Amino acid sequence: MDLHSEHKDLIAPLRAAMYDLDIARVRAVLHDICTPDVTFRLAFPFETTTGVDAYLDAAYVPLVQAIPDLERRDHIVMAGPTPDGADWVGCGGFYTGTFRAPWLDIPPTGHLLHMRFHEFYRVENGKIVEMQALWDLPEVMMQSGAWPMTPSLGREWHIPGPATCDGLVPGPHDAAQGAATCQHIIDMLAHLKRHPAQGGPEVMEMPRFWHPRMTWYGPSGIGTGRGIEGFRKWHQIPFLNGMPDRGQYLDEVEYHFFGDRNYAAVTGWPDMVQSITDGGWLGIAPTGQKIEMRSLDFWRVENGLIRENWVMVDLLHMYDQIGVDVFARMREFNKARQGFDPETGVAL
Numbered sequence: 313m314d315l316h317s318e319h320k321d322l323i324a325p326l327r328a329a330m331y332d333l334d335i336a337r338v339r340a341v342l343h344d345i346c347t348p349d350v351t352f353r354l355a356f357p358f359e360t361t362t363g364v365d366a367y368l369d370a371a372y373v374p375l376v377q378a379i380p381d382l383e384r385r386d387h388i389v390m391a392g393p394t395p396d397g398a399d400w401v402g403c404g405g406f407y408t409g410t411f412r413a414p415w416l417d418i419p420p421t422g423h424l425l426h427m428r429f430h431e432f433y434r435v436e437n438g439k440i441v442e443m444q445a446l447w448d449l450p451e452v453m454m455q456s457g458a459w460p461m462t463p464s465l466g467r468e469w470h471i472p473g474p475a476t477c478d479g480l481v482p483g484p485h486d487a488a489q490g491a492a493t494c495q496h497i498i499d500m501l502a503h504l505k506r507h508p509a510q511g512g513p514e515v516m517e518m519p520r521f522w523h524p525r526m527t528w529y530g531p532s533g534i535g536t537g538r539g540i541e542g543f544r545k546w547h548q549i550p551f552l553n554g555m556p557d558r559g560q561y562l563d564e565v566e567y568h569f570f571g572d573r574n575y576a577a578v579t580g581w582p583d584m585v586q587s588i589t590d591g592g593w594l595g596i597a598p599t600g601q602k603i604e605m606r607s608l609d610f611w612r613v614e615n616g617l618i619r620e621n622w623v624m625v626d627l628l629h630m631y632d633q634i635g636v637d638v639f640a641r642m643r644e645f646n647k648a649r650q651g652f653d654p655e656t657g658v659a660l
Contacts, residue, residue, distance in 0.1 A: 314484045454532055558584065
């Protein structure tokens with residue numbers, strides 16, 4: 313078996329333990345497949361922890377208390393090497409279960425909940441040494457009726473897996489195809505960065521890279537766009553209007569591309585730095601402040617063109633950098649809810 317198929321097999325017991333999620337079983341599996349000093353990088357407000365127990369106690373124990381029947385469903389599992397020689401496994405899917413008790417002061421609904429995730433694992437010598445992961449917390453707030461920021465421009469819905477149902481990429485790893493898929497994405501992103509500094513939308517040559525029926529699955533708070541027109545209307549134009557200097561601080565970011573057959577992924581912490589100097593994005597007034605952004609993405613290439621792109625952005629981390637406490641504002645909304653303190657919005 314090739315190395316990258318072995319790495320997908322390495323995390324298979326973890327995915328199985330999280331399907332009927334039991335903390336004790338998950339803890340045992342993680343201790344078995346991780347190094348003792350493994351680093352877990354999570355979305356705001358969890359941030360970075362070291363070691364399996366600290367990670368589970370901060371993130372999963374409270375989540376399972378709120379959603380006792382929690383289960384994990386993966387629709388993308390892929391693996392491959394980066395140009396600098398690191399080996400990664402990328403997983404995309406969602407957690408689901410009945411939202412029975414408050415979590416992070418998000419009010420429970422008593423109904424089925426779904427929370428999208430992108431999780432990337434770096435493997436060395438047969439052990440996980442690092443994870444970078446984003447969970448779509450704004451999606452949970454929205455389902456609870458407690459999203460306290462501006463409405464999304466794009467469509468908010470339960471993001472699907474690949475249309476071709478082939479996201480659990482089988483072995484053996486095809487190095488040539490994986491590299492070609494990655495290069496298509498890298499070339500596309502290089503062209504996107506030409507605009508607006510080098511000209512109008514035509515300099516991006518988007519039809520050269522994107523399928524006419526492409527779908528851009530953005531994070532909750534931004535939403536989904538269909539086709540090049542939908543991508544530009546509901547994400548790209550507002551994003552560039554607000555932060556026209558994106559892509560100009562490459563020495564301050566890191567990103568790692570890897571491919572597996574017709575799938576490509578990128579992970580970085582952070583992988584974008586830019587300044588909010590104008591209005592137009594998420595209703596945020598210009599702050600003139602340079603911010604870091606974490607984005608973990610998957611692409612699927614079909615007949616030489618990008619047909620689907622799954623994007624996760626840590627919006628809560630962005631808001632925190634500009635001095636907006638989204639959780640505090642959410643608690644203000646909760647003050648009128650039964651079971652929450654009318655002064656603080658914290659669950660009783």
